[in-house]
Amino acid sequence: MIKRQDIPHNHEFFELFYVYSGKCISTIDDVPVEFQQGDIGLYSPKAVHCMKTPDDGDVVINVLIRKNLFDQTFLNMADDNDLITGFFMDALYNPNSNQKHVIFKREQTTIAPSIIIQMIYEYQKNDVFCQNILSAYLVCLLSDLARSYTNRLSHVPMHRNNLPITSLLSYINEHYQTITLEELAEQFHYSTRTISNFIQRETGKTFRETLQNYRLVHACQYLSKTDISLNDLPELVGYSQRSTFERAFKEYFHCTPAQYRKNHQ
Structure with a gap:
């Protein structure tokens, strides 16, 4: 869970957060963005950011994805023609990339919130099957976000002939x-x-x-x-x-x- 307020930082992980209830304000590159209940943010390791939850009832779920775990997941996703794979690839390997985050509003996601909740339940079990199931959930989560991201971009046409x-x-x-x-x-x-x-x-x-x-x-x-x-x-x-x-x-x-x-x- 996110603390009431933190300081600007980055780390070696990909960071995904989900606003379970209330809202939060996340600042990246000195630009504050307000996230409402149901919104999801995805930050690359290069993203210097901080977050605060204004009210006591605000609940934000935080998921950190190790680079080596991403490597395994990336290979499972690489067959698909999606842009979020490109986001990960750039964030992980390209030192000159300016692409540091992707934001998913509540109306743009489908089953991703449900998958995140299931991942929490599974993490708490901590049995011999836990890691394999969490890895499978991660593939489903990133694939669903990729679908949402691609669908969003498909509605961005060129000025003539509506070419997405x-x-x-x-x-x-x-x-x-x-x-x-x-x-x-x-x-x-x-x-x-x-x-x-x-x-x-x-x-x-x-x-x-x-x-x-x-x-x-x-x-x-x-x-x-x-x-x-x-x-x-x-x-x-x-x-x-x-x-x-x-x-x-x-x-x-x-x-x-x-x-x-x-x-x-």
């Missing part, structure tokens, strides 16, 4: 091996400048960064779930040279593909 950002991202993910900005613009009948600006405005990333994220996500899947040769992998995920792929991979994950496979397979 999720359609662009789905197309990039489906054609990540060979897609170019010019081909994407031609496919959706916009100029390259319009497409590029729209992607950056709605995701906080350039087209090149977005494409690289999808390629690296798929590379992680191949490394953790298959025995494909490290010589064949770069071309499979869209890189023409192994050196270019390994440089991008190491810059993002701070380890080589071989080391990643050893740690996660």
Whole structure:
């Protein structure tokens, strides 16, 4: 539970909080945001934040997610074309990311609040099955938040033809091996400048960064779930040279593909 008031801080965990009753005020980067009953906040380890509950009846449930637990959960979610996976990936591995938090209002969530309550009940049992069940609940929780986040973004259209950002991202993910900005613009009948600006405005990333994220996500899947040769992998995920792929991979994950496979397979 959140104390009445705390001081600005960050930590090595992902932090998720749920306003069970009343309200709270969470400040991130010196900007206060009021959360009402039913709202959910999700902060990355880089987010410097503090929180206060104005009234005695305010109850906020706090869930801290370890990085290594996220790594396991992320691999279960990486097959899905969702943006919250990208949020985690950026927050965990990209030191230059400006994406530090996601906010879910009560009307934007579906079963996430119920899952959080079930996680508390399960945590209190503390029996031999507890950790496996909590891990399964975590996958369900993050997947439900991903669905809510994606549905929210799907209602953000471009000015002409009502094209949602999720359609662009789905197309990039489906054609990540060979897609170019010019081909994407031609496919959706916009100029390259319009497409590029729209992607950056709605995701906080350039087209090149977005494409690289999808390629690296798929590379992680191949490394953790298959025995494909490290010589064949770069071309499979869209890189023409192994050196270019390994440089991008190491810059993002701070380890080589071989080391990643050893740690996660």
